[in-house]
Amino acid sequence: MSRYAKFAKVLTLSVAIGLLPTLAACSKDSNEGSPSKSTSQSDTGTGTTQSTDTGNSGELWNQKYDPPVTITTAFMDDGTSRGNAFKPGESMEDNANIRWMKDNMGINVKFDFIVTKPEDYDTKLRLLLSSGGKLPDAFAASNDPLQSLLSANKLMPLDEAIEKYAHPEYKKLLEKYSYALGEVKKDGKIYGLPAFFMGDEGTVMWIRKDWLDNLGLQPPKTLDDFENVLKAFTENDPDKNGKNDTIGLAVPLKEGPWTWMGQTDAIVSALTDQMINTYDVRLFWNKGADGKLSYGAIHPDAKLYLEKMRDWMSKGYLDKEAGIKDPSKSSELAASGKAGIMFGPFWMGEWPLGDATKNDPKADFEPFPLPTGPTGLVGRAEKPLTQGFTVFNKDFQHIDAWFAYFNKIFAKKLEQAGDPYFDPRWKDGYLEGYDYVKFNGKVVKGNYEAAGVPAEQWPLKDGGTLDIRYMMTNILGNFTSIPGSNVAAVKKFLADPNAEATSSLEFDVSQMKKRQLGAAGVRINQEVSEGKNYFTGPMTATMKSKGELLKKLATESYLKIIYGEKPIEYFDEFVKQWLDNGGQKITDEVNEWYAKNQ
Amino acid sequence: MAAYWRKTWPFHLLLLPALALVIIFQYIPLFGVVIAFQDYEPWLGIKGSPWVGFEHFQYLFTYPDGKQVIWNTLIISAFKLVINLIIPIVFALLLNEVSKTFFKRSVQTFVYLPHFLSWVILGGIMLDILSPEGGIVNRVLNAFGVDSIFFLGNGSWFRFTVVLSDVWKEFGFSAIIFLATLVGINPALYEAAEIDGASRWQQVISISVPLIMPIVIVVATLSLGRILDAGFDQILNLYNPLVYSHGDIIDTFVYREGLNNGQFSFGTAVGLFKSFIGFILIVISYRMAFKLANYRIF
Numbered sequence: 001m002s003r004y005a006k007f008a009k010v011l012t013l014s015v016a017i018g019l020l021p022t023l024a025a026c027s028k029d030s031n032e033g034s035p036s037k038s039t040s041q042s043d044t045g046t047g048t049t050q051s052t053d054t055g056n057s058g059e060l061w062n063q064k065y066d067p068p069v070t071i072t073t074a075f076m077d078d079g080t081s082r083g084n085a086f087k088p089g090e091s092m093e094d095n096a097n098i099r100w101m102k103d104n105m106g107i108n109v110k111f112d113f114i115v116t117k118p119e120d121y122d123t124k125l126r127l128l129l130s131s132g133g134k135l136p137d138a139f140a141a142s143n144d145p146l147q148s149l150l151s152a153n154k155l156m157p158l159d160e161a162i163e164k165y166a167h168p169e170y171k172k173l174l175e176k177y178s179y180a181l182g183e184v185k186k187d188g189k190i191y192g193l194p195a196f197f198m199g200d201e202g203t204v205m206w207i208r209k210d211w212l213d214n215l216g217l218q219p220p221k222t223l224d225d226f227e228n229v230l231k232a233f234t235e236n237d238p239d240k241n242g243k244n245d246t247i248g249l250a251v252p253l254k255e256g257p258w259t260w261m262g263q264t265d266a267i268v269s270a271l272t273d274q275m276i277n278t279y280d281v282r283l284f285w286n287k288g289a290d291g292k293l294s295y296g297a298i299h300p301d302a303k304l305y306l307e308k309m310r311d312w313m314s315k316g317y318l319d320k321e322a323g324i325k326d327p328s329k330s331s332e333l334a335a336s337g338k339a340g341i342m343f344g345p346f347w348m349g350e351w352p353l354g355d356a357t358k359n360d361p362k363a364d365f366e367p368f369p370l371p372t373g374p375t376g377l378v379g380r381a382e383k384p385l386t387q388g389f390t391v392f393n394k395d396f397q398h399i400d401a402w403f404a405y406f407n408k409i410f411a412k413k414l415e416q417a418g419d420p421y422f423d424p425r426w427k428d429g430y431l432e433g434y435d436y437v438k439f440n441g442k443v444v445k446g447n448y449e450a451a452g453v454p455a456e457q458w459p460l461k462d463g464g465t466l467d468i469r470y471m472m473t474n475i476l477g478n479f480t481s482i483p484g485s486n487v488a489a490v491k492k493f494l495a496d497p498n499a500e501a502t503s504s505l506e507f508d509v510s511q512m513k514k515r516q517l518g519a520a521g522v523r524i525n526q527e528v529s530e531g532k533n534y535f536t537g538p539m540t541a542t543m544k545s546k547g548e549l550l551k552k553l554a555t556e557s558y559l560k561i562i563y564g565e566k567p568i569e570y571f572d573e574f575v576k577q578w579l580d581n582g583g584q585k586i587t588d589e590v591n592e593w594y595a596k597n598q
Numbered sequence: 599m600a601a602y603w604r605k606t607w608p609f610h611l612l613l614l615p616a617l618a619l620v621i622i623f624q625y626i627p628l629f630g631v632v633i634a635f636q637d638y639e640p641w642l643g644i645k646g647s648p649w650v651g652f653e654h655f656q657y658l659f660t661y662p663d664g665k666q667v668i669w670n671t672l673i674i675s676a677f678k679l680v681i682n683l684i685i686p687i688v689f690a691l692l693l694n695e696v697s698k699t700f701f702k703r704s705v706q707t708f709v710y711l712p713h714f715l716s717w718v719i720l721g722g723i724m725l726d727i728l729s730p731e732g733g734i735v736n737r738v739l740n741a742f743g744v745d746s747i748f749f750l751g752n753g754s755w756f757r758f759t760v761v762l763s764d765v766w767k768e769f770g771f772s773a774i775i776f777l778a779t780l781v782g783i784n785p786a787l788y789e790a791a792e793i794d795g796a797s798r799w800q801q802v803i804s805i806s807v808p809l810i811m812p813i814v815i816v817v818a819t820l821s822l823g824r825i826l827d828a829g830f831d832q833i834l835n836l837y838n839p840l841v842y843s844h845g846d847i848i849d850t851f852v853y854r855e856g857l858n859n860g861q862f863s864f865g866t867a868v869g870l871f872k873s874f875i876g877f878i879l880i881v882i883s884y885r886m887a888f889k890l891a892n893y894r895i896f
Binding site for chain 2: 126149154245320325548551555560
């Protein structure tokens with residue numbers, strides 16, 4: 001063999017051997033050993049074990065710690081998907097708010113770690129747990145890492161601190177939504193503060209108004225009307241292009257009946273008082289007349305839903321590919337002008353449905369109230385209220401300082417007259433030159449160029465707005481919203497779109513696009529029952545071991561029935577399998593939890 | 599012996615850093631596999647977590663879906679293994695016969711480009727081009743009077759689609775190794791064959807094929823070790839509840855079960871099981887390569 005052949009052989013062999021490492025079983029990331037030794041330990045160690053009220057002065061809104069205290073925390077900042085959160089040269093660790101807190105409150109903020117991905121954040125927490133490293137003082141946690149932290153007894157029980165330091169309105173909020181705190185309750189104590197959603201993402205019905213007009217149809221009020229519109233949209237060429245290329249409903253079924261967009265909870269609610277999801281064994285647990293919880297997806301009433309969907313699928317009213325599409329993929333059908341109806345939250349008016357207008361200037365998706373079922377039922381699902389929790393290291397010494405900052409932010413969100421926690425320095429906004437500027441004696445937030453603000457006063461050189469939430473969040477873990485707090489603002493701007501925003505909340509609402517605002521109004525004005533999930537506890541043992549199996553079984557069975565691959569009677573067999581494969585045990589565990597935590 | 603060391607010690611020294619890296623990053627972490635036999639909890643650590651023996655392995659096989667998942671993996675993976683070997687070889691042999699360098703180079707570049715696309719992107723593209731309503735593939739089929747096929751929503755078509763799309767994505771890249779070997783064959787052999795009056799076809803059969811056989815054996819042997827990897831990122835991006843029964847593989851199952859639920863021990867157990875099977879298969883095929891083809895890889 002010539003030298004070249006040998007060379008080629010060696011070369012190819014080495015390429016082939018290069019594949020070998022992929023065989024190596026598991027190579028653990030062994031980097032990221034110990035977290036940066038935080039300063040708070042040494043701070044708290046130095047003599048002044050200032051427990052509660054010592055060292056801070058003044059009124060509730062104006063507490064200053066002297067000597068200053070240090071609070072360590074951690075943060076997940078993607079950096080790319082958010083808008084501008086900092087001015088050039090500033091960062092999470094060094095910005096105007098951090099300096100403000102230091103100067104005005106005597107709180108030093110230190111970040112133990114900042115990561116860019118949620119997975120990395122969880123990994124960091126797990127590493128800290130397994131290496132026994134020091135956890136940050138206050139930080140966000142949810143799901144599995146949260147349960148690990150709880151089981152490891154690393155967290156501080158908060159009942160006392162809440163009682164002593166929390167804003168009275170916040171206490172009320174915790175009481176009102178105490179059913180949503182199951183995940184952080186242990187032995188009757190609360191170990192985490194919830195970050196609530198605004199709770200305004202309830203489903204509305206988006207319909208192509210121009211298609212309705214083309215066909216001379218009225219917006220559907222009942223489920224039968226709805227079916228007629230589906231039929232007309234599918235068969236009567238609503239876009240008048242002479243082609244049979246439209247369908248009624250764009251719906252993603254890959255993730256079951258309930259998801260974040262395109263969900264069919266409204267159809268479920270029109271047929272039964274149960275709420276159904278197949279894609280997560282923690283959702284939805286409905287409360288029966290006997291006070292027991294049962295899983296919605298196996299309730300006999302689910303057959304009504306399946307029959308309807310199966311019928312519509314066979315008639316071509318639904319997207320034939322619904323079963324392989326996730327919500328975003330599914331919405332493309334509506335945005336491209338092939339489907340006339342899609343369910344979902346108020347914000348869909350901008351994305352994705354706003355894209356329909358880009359494709360066809362006449363396309364007009366309008367929000368409508370949900371249809372009523374044959375027995376007069378109408379409703380939607382209540383999206384789970386919490387998006388995670390803020391928890392505290394059990395050795396944290398300065399929770400009073402943490403609450404001092406938290407109460408200030410909370411009061412700013414409430415904007416109640418005479419609130420003793422309200423910081424007058426934040427009257428117009430958080431930081432001048434960041435989230436607002438003053439010009440000719442007026443407060444301007446956003447659209448600086450249009451308001452005539454000279455360029456040197458703009459927070460950012462390009463005249464854009466700065467998303468101050470990232471700066472303000474630092475030690476708070478998760479930035480909580482106050483559920484339902486924007487209802488009044490929505491009503492105000494619906495009545496008069498040009499009204500002046502007098503609070504930050506109102507300002508946010510005034511920034512909504514016309515269709516979004518309209519949809520928010522449609523949701524608020526249609527007062528219907530919202531299917532609640534009564535199980536909010538941590539995953540039970542059987543959920544952990546069998547949850548995935550049951551999720552797969554349920555989602556697969558539902559789709560097979562809807563697609564007509566299995567007869568409707570198959571549902572009973574599915575229920576039996578579900579119960580036999582751990583579902584019964586989960587039901588028992590859930591009810592055991594409910595009996596204890598009701 | 600001493601003379602040997604005196605002469606070669608600098609080479610051994612050169613080897614040391616690489617050896618150290620392998621030991622530190624490949625071998626030492628291997629001890630982590632003990633968590634496959636534990637109920638590992640992060641806050642208890644390896645030292646504190648309770649031992650459970652073979653419970654997690656048992657779980658994989660007694661799990662109601664376990665058999666289905668293993669079966670799917672084997673079928674998809676076996677098809678991929680065979681076709682991903684044959685197509686690149688045939689392609690390399692064909693391309694090797696092309697004499698116009700420019701054409702050869704462009705084709706080669708063109709066909710290995712898909713290798714660099716991620717399945718996340720391709721998944722979205724495939725959803726569109728394979729759509730039964732208006733997807734380009736089905737439109738072509740309709741033009742020939744064939745009814746639309748729901749490639750990604752029909753169980754039996756799903757496996758076909760997965761294998762074919764994987765071959766399409768990878769065959770150009772896999773062919774590189776065979777092309778390199780073909781280029782390395784001594785031209786004198788072909789010249790001699792030509793003088794003896796061998797046709798193009800005879801040259802391929804009697805010179806090219808036998809000379810790339812060793813590399814084919816190497817590639818086949820190494821890929822046998824991965825028989826339980828049926829292509830995680832591909833299937834994760836293409837599968838859906840409609841095709842779970844035909845398309846759910848060990849890796850997607852472990853992903854849902856182990857990672858989403860934080861079941862580290864179970865995930866490790868399955869990884870260990872896969873490596874173990876892969877190891878046995880490599881040893882067997884290595885022996886067979888030696889026995890049947892009288893070829894030693896190492």
